[in-house]
Amino acid sequence: MDSGTAYGRPQPSFDADLTQVGPGSPMGELLRRYWHPMGLAADASATPRRVRVLGEDLVLFRDAAGRPGLLYPRCAHRGTSLYYGRIEDRGIRCCYHGWLYDVTGHCLEQPCEPNGGERRGNVRQPWYPLEERFGLIFAYLGPPERKPALPRYDALEELDAGEFIDADDSSIGSGGPPIVPCNWLQHFENVMDPLHVPILHGSFSGPQFVAQMALMPAVSWETTGRGIRSVQIRKVEGGKTFRRITEAVLPTLRVVPSPRVGHFGRVESIGWVLPIDDTSFRIYVAGRVTEAGQLGRMRSKFNGKFWWELSAEEHRATPGDYEAQVGQGAITLHSEEHLRTSDKGVALLRRMFKAQLEVIAAGGDPVGVEADPTRALVRLEAGNYLDV
Ligand code: FES
Ligand SMILES: [Fe+2]
Incomplete structure (x- = not known):
């Protein structure tokens, strides 16, 4: 009898705890306790760039004052992508209704709203901290109070x-x-x-x-x-x-x-x-x-x-x-x-x-x-x- 053929072999599996990196997964949370390089310094520029890091889609840019920013791409207003935004001195402006965000997600202007948006302080575009070193841009995607x-x-x-x-x-x-x-x-x-x-x-x-x-x-x-x-x-x-x-x-x-x-x-x-x-x-x-x-x-x-x-x-x-x-x-x-x-x-x-x-x-x-x-x-x- 031929034994050990491929027939009937067990259903294979991988170790999800060790491999998966998305938010809330065990390894994803461990990885989020460290800084990760996610671009060359030149990748943060006046042209917004789509990046994908640990399973998250984000937009990288550099404001005209030289500050790099990494934002969640869906605009907090009605969700169009900041990939289509325009870079200005103080941040990135959404193409749709012109809300302006700084590199830490503060909403600075809402030009369609009365008086430029009196409640714009209630809005915060989700953002991540960045640091530049060794010619690279490092991002920290973890809990703010644990940032090393x-x-x-x-x-x-x-x-x-x-x-x-x-x-x-x-x-x-x-x-x-x-x-x-x-x-x-x-x-x-x-x-x-x-x-x-x-x-x-x-x-x-x-x-x-x-x-x-x-x-x-x-x-x-x-x-x-x-x-x-x-x-x-x-x-x-x-x-x-x-x-x-x-x-x-x-x-x-x-x-x-x-x-x-x-x-x-x-x-x-x-x-x-x-x-x-x-x-x-x-x-x-x-x-x-x-x-x-x-x-x-x-x-x-x-x-x-x-x-x-x-x-x-x-x-x-x-x-x-x-x-x-x-x-x-x-x-x-x-x-x-x-x-x-x-x-x-x-x-x-x-x-x-x-x-x-x-x-x-x-x-x-x-x-x-x-x-x-x-x-x-x-x-x-x-x-x-x-x-x-
Ligand atoms: S969707 Fe961005 S300003 Fe309206
Ligand atoms: Fe090798």
Whole structure:
């Protein structure tokens, strides 16, 4: 008898608590306790821009005084979209009846109303706070009374001679296009999956990076006060040890040194995985560079080509991170997984997220949340190091 055929297999399911990001969902509420980059500084401009963040549709703009604003798009009057609004000195004016809102949603003018709207103070367009840093715009979509300080990172604050900070919105590290059509956690937990590197990027489709990355490393993982850290040891030429440290910092920070290993040293950039909604994400990156365009050179190539230059057959024959992660489905089916020793980092990361869900359900603050801006400097350990 043939047993174990696909017939009659159990109905698959995914872990909604870990993956879904909308308002009111457990992970959605955890993610809303942190700042998230959702645009380059230039994305907030005199042209209103539609953005989608954690399953919410919003409008981003910059008033003529230079203040960025992020508003719920449906005008509080009768609901047309502020996407069609006009930017003025004091805010954005709705196209329909001209109500004017500032960047924190105050209604400043109602031109069709007697005396410019005597009760306009009763109206508040829903809005979110923004802060600009590292060339990025960060938004806080959580409870106002829990708003943390926007963290600083030594890797982006302490510059060597000739370095400056550049930002990128093309999802460097995704292995694909700027918007990736699968759940954000599939990508984020991949950060703690260094054993796929010698397979997917080393032998299967590669080498996509440099020769030493194709060697099978000895890997360890541990939970830190801010996320999960992995150390990957490879013996390289001359009896030296190549020690690579990567970090997944909660809730979405990829702290991954360049896999091209151009030089050894501390991590040069940080990537933030932004869940657009349950089934798509993008990545914003900020990093130390010495020339414009340098961040983009960390981007994966396949036989010398960028992802978007490949034919369908080349995508099939030389898959990268994009294919492997989107290949898991829109939201991977956790019920069908068989986690093994090499998945320890993935398991630790999920366990840490689950613990944080419990912390916030009990009324506490999750890891890494710091109210005092003078104490919000994070010292990262990630880097590529050569030990003699
Ligand atoms: S719908 Fe916006 S002002 Fe009337
Ligand atoms: Fe990868």
